[in-house]
Amino acid sequence: MEAGGRVLQHFFNNKNLQISHKDGINNLVTxxxxxxxxxxxxxxxxxxxxxxxxxxxxxxxxxxxxxKWIIDPIDGTINFAHGIPICCVxxxxxxxxxxxxxAVYNPFLKEFFFAEKGGGAYLNEEKIHVSKQNEVIxxxxxxxxxxxxxxxxxxxxxxxxxxxxxxxxxxxxGSAAMxxxxxxxxxxxxxxxxxxxxxxxxxxxxxxxxxxxxxxDFNGNxxxxxxxQILATNGNIHDEMIxxxxxxx
Numbered sequence: 001m002e003a004g005g006r007v008l009q010h011f012f013n014n015k016n017l018q019i020s021h022k023d024g025i026n027n028l029v030t031x032x033x034x035x036x037x038x039x040x041x042x043x044x045x046x047x048x049x050x051x052x053x054x055x056x057x058x059x060x061x062x063x064x065x066x067x068k069w070i071i072d073p074i075d076g077t078i079n080f081a082h083g084i085p086i087c088c089v090x091x092x093x094x095x096x097x098x099x100x101x102x103a104v105y106n107p108f109l110k111e112f113f114f115a116e117k118g119g120g121a122y123l124n125e126e127k128i129h130v131s132k133q134n135e136v137i138x139x140x141x142x143x144x145x146x147x148x149x150x151x152x153x154x155x156x157x158x159x160x161x162x163x164x165x166x167x168x169x170x171x172x173x174g175s176a177a178m179x180x181x182x183x184x185x186x187x188x189x190x191x192x193x194x195x196x197x198x199x200x201x202x203x204x205x206x207x208x209x210x211x212x213x214x215x216x217d218f219n220g221n222x223x224x225x226x227x228x229q230i231l232a233t234n235g236n237i238h239d240e241m242i243x244x245x246x247x248x249x
Contacts (some may be wrong), residue, residue: 003039004073004089005107007032011144012108013083030081031059036073036089044069058198068094069171070202075104076175085109090177092202092225101190102203104177104213112180113207121184121211130234131186139189139237142171142179146195156194159245176230180204183232184211190233190241192218197224208232218245 003209008107011017011032018031037057044051048069053061055071069091076087085108093101095209104113113128121128133139141163163170171181177200179191186206202225205215214235215223219244220242223230231240243249 002105003043004036005105007036007039008074008080008087008089009107009160011142012080012085012238017081018118019081029057030074030077030230032080033074033077037071037085038071038072040089040091041244054198056197061076065182066096070094070198072177072199075177075200076173079174082173086173086175086178088175088177088181090199090203092199092206094202099202102206104181104203104207106178112183113184113203115184115203115207117206117210119210120138121207123181123185128185130184130208130211130212131189132236133234134236136190136237136240136249139165139169140171140187142173142191143174143180144172144179144189144193154245154247156178158247159192159194160211162244162247162249176200177204180208180232182214184208186211190237192231192241192245193229195228196225196230201225205230205232214238217240218242 032123034057037055039200050065052063052065056070072090074087075090080087085089088104088106090104092099100117102115113123151157160170176196181204182188183191205223208215213233215232218231231241
């Protein structure tokens, strides 16, 4: 984490930062993404050269191993590229298909989130817990918007409209990993998003669960980072959130 974090600090607010575009609108990748990824890979390989790695930029580095590292070298790349310090390094470790460890590091806010399966969730070595809010109407929520399929039926725009028309605050930070960490820390009561990749949520969803929260898909099924939908809450508002997202409230 520290290796990747140092890279982010080195490139942050660099006016000569090299930025390129992947497929799709506003799908950026910077030289910092690649440099952070390399620094993380080098650190992992020093101790675990035979572990499977899944990373946003490099894709799958397949190894015959029971362990998989799921890495986002910069979550919140658009924020990073614009000098907005809401971005982070996110790393989850999976063992035999179960997430056992998650870490998210924002070097600009100096916040290091960490969770181990069964061991609780921590922010800078202090234990954290989800909020106690028990009504959606009184909740503070966070979400993310895609740059495509935004107008799909019951999609991001329709769901967002339901909440804001009732006066419920819904924020958009631009980093799913940070969103999940801030649910775990009790800053937000719930987070939902229609389409994420495994590297966006692998670490964060474990943090929420270990902080006492609940994470599922939009139907309340057990969450897997390999499916797109995510609903992460303090647990108290979870079932009610599902009815809001499904338009049944």
